[in-house]
Amino acid sequence: MADQWIEETLYDNWGQRFRVKQELARTTSPFQDIVVFESESHGRVLLLDGVVQITEGDEFVYQEMLTHVPLFTHAAPRNVLIIGAGDGGVLRRVLEHPGVEKAVMVEIDGAVIELSKKYLPNIAGDAWNDPRAEVIVGDGIDYVTRAADASFDAIIVDSTDPIGVGEVLFTDSFYEHCARVLTAEGLIVNQCGVPFMQADELHETSLRRAKFFPHVSAYVAAVPTYVGGFMTLGIASKGKSPAGQDVAAVRVRAEAAGILGKTQYWTPEIHVGAFNLPPYIAKHLPADKA
Amino acid sequence: MADQWIEETLYDNWGQRFRVKQELARTTSPFQDIVVFESESHGRVLLLDGVVQITEGDEFVYQEMLTHVPLFTHAAPRNVLIIGAGDGGVLRRVLEHPGVEKAVMVEIDGAVIELSKKYLPNIAGDAWNDPRAEVIVGDGIDYVTRAADASFDAIIVDSTDPIGVGEVLFTDSFYEHCARVLTAEGLIVNQCGVPFMQADELHETSLRRAKFFPHVSAYVAAVPTYVGGFMTLGIASKGKSPAGQDVAAVRVRAEAAGILGKTQYWTPEIHVGAFNLPPYIAKHLPADKA
Known part of the structure; x- marks a missing residue:
């Protein structure tokens, strides 16, 4: 886990990535894929279907x-x-x-x-x-x-x-x-x-x-x-x-x-x-x- | 070159990447590394020492x-x-x-x-x-x-x-x-x-x-x-x-x-x-x- 990154998949031709401190949850609900992780830069981050929804930092x-x-x-x-x-x-x-x-x-x-x-x-x-x-x-x-x-x-x-x-x-x-x-x-x-x-x-x-x-x-x-x-x-x-x-x-x-x-x-x-x-x-x- | 990306190296724990349409120049001047490329998303992009300086798009x-x-x-x-x-x-x-x-x-x-x-x-x-x-x-x-x-x-x-x-x-x-x-x-x-x-x-x-x-x-x-x-x-x-x-x-x-x-x-x-x-x-x- 020393160098794990999570990349947002919102756009085809541009992307942002976060260095992962710890992955907290990864699941698929009846509606979407859900990931929660602790980033090094933005605190905890919530992704739905690969798209950043919210970070503790901002x-x-x-x-x-x-x-x-x-x-x-x-x-x-x-x-x-x-x-x-x-x-x-x-x-x-x-x-x-x-x-x-x-x-x-x-x-x-x-x-x-x-x-x-x-x-x-x-x-x-x-x-x-x-x-x-x-x-x-x-x-x-x-x-x-x-x-x-x-x-x-x-x-x-x-x-x-x-x-x-x-x-x-x-x-x-x-x-x-x-x-x-x-x-x-x-x-x-x-x-x-x-x-x-x-x-x-x-x-x-x-x-x-x-x-x-x-x-x-x-x-x-x-x-x-x-x-x-x-x-x-x-x-x-x-x-x-x-x-x-x-x-x-x-x-x-x-x-x-x-x-x-x-x-x-x-x-x-x-x-x-x-x-x-x-x-x-x-x-x-x-x-x-x- | 079908799937070439260039990643900005400004931050240790967060990054942005651009899909490259065409790399136009890559050189090292007496002062810094210089890259110019055509991106799929932002037009042409100028990087100095790995950091985005300007794009045609924005x-x-x-x-x-x-x-x-x-x-x-x-x-x-x-x-x-x-x-x-x-x-x-x-x-x-x-x-x-x-x-x-x-x-x-x-x-x-x-x-x-x-x-x-x-x-x-x-x-x-x-x-x-x-x-x-x-x-x-x-x-x-x-x-x-x-x-x-x-x-x-x-x-x-x-x-x-x-x-x-x-x-x-x-x-x-x-x-x-x-x-x-x-x-x-x-x-x-x-x-x-x-x-x-x-x-x-x-x-x-x-x-x-x-x-x-x-x-x-x-x-x-x-x-x-x-x-x-x-x-x-x-x-x-x-x-x-x-x-x-x-x-x-x-x-x-x-x-x-x-x-x-x-x-x-x-x-x-x-x-x-x-x-x-x-x-x-x-x-x-x-x-x-x-």
Whole structure:
């Protein structure tokens, strides 16, 4: 084991590799191949179907931006639906918002939850035991199809890329039901890949969201292990546009929530500034909706 | 050659690899190993001592942010000194500013210039032939040691990391001479690595710059092939602080220069917002100077 490496298999022509300190788990669930290992460089790493999902070293970037941006964009989110995110990191950040009364998390693969609880306990912290949390092992699209109208203020989709088990989370039908189960000012966020490497993903999913939401936008985050410059997080809103927020107002909200000063990536300035897209990314958004 | 890969050797415990379409040059100059190859994913790639310096695919991010930010931060830069940057990409962006009367570029390794002219002609474009350009093959620290006081408005240091041939460009002596040869409102920019992977680099070089400049700050850019989230660009100024600029004023400058709307990453909003550092990066700056 002195010189074991694990290579990500996401792209055909480019790759990243990690030197392995210890392999912790390697299994095949009914949905995907799952590997957890301790790296020399990034702490523990979770791979699904050969693709890096989260590392202990940089998880804060993705989790903070995927959670705090929508929950401080919505005026007063009380009911939050999380789809995917089996490691529990989004659930933990959602529950940091004292105004959240209920967080329902629907993860299709119970093995991801179990392995995360066992090998990545720091990512979710105590979130699993919070009385406001309801964790469901089930199909996200099935859940939103059956959910009542206007039952959530925010939906956070922390999926894999639109291949394999995560593919249905990028369809018309999924977005249509999400729009229906959201309240009047409701919004949905989902990861849209790294445009430099996966240009079509942001474009195609933005067009789909635009069919069901009046405001379709995106913001960026520089996640170390989602390699290729900025990743984009697509955001679509039934109420007002999420772009052009006021830094001071976001800061007031974050201070009242006890979150200001406790983050490692997210700040009120970065929250607002993340909607300023580089032209090479902005060109992938639908022009009339961006 | 059907399945040839080139692996970057920058880090001991993490690496990126590129599938090679064609190897174009492989040589050892008096200063370093140089490889140029055509990748399947990023166009042509230049490696020095095994470290990715530039790719055709993403060079615009680094070049635009390394050049346009200082030149639109200084009120009216006329004389610009570029150190390193043998591919010519910074020179090209500097000369896009019509107010620049003279751009002196000092690159220690003539082989990098020659190979870039031959294999990466799109990166510099016509910059080599611009009458305002003076290209010197020589030692950057030697050049600033001999340069006259107050002879440049801006210095752009596009060096390798502080190992090997680039190490002297991170020393006290180098920064002291840079401060001397800059005009009263002069400023210097240099790459400070990727803090997530190279935390000490920003911290240590910021402390050094703080000895000779009243304002020491940094801004970020998400460069796809400088992997690990944001890279930081250190900026130090003899005049006013470079942070807290006005977006509208930067836009007026960029429009007058004919640069607005012609960039792929830099915009006035991104220019100003790039000084808002995530807390995990801000903590590496000297507190009293940041």
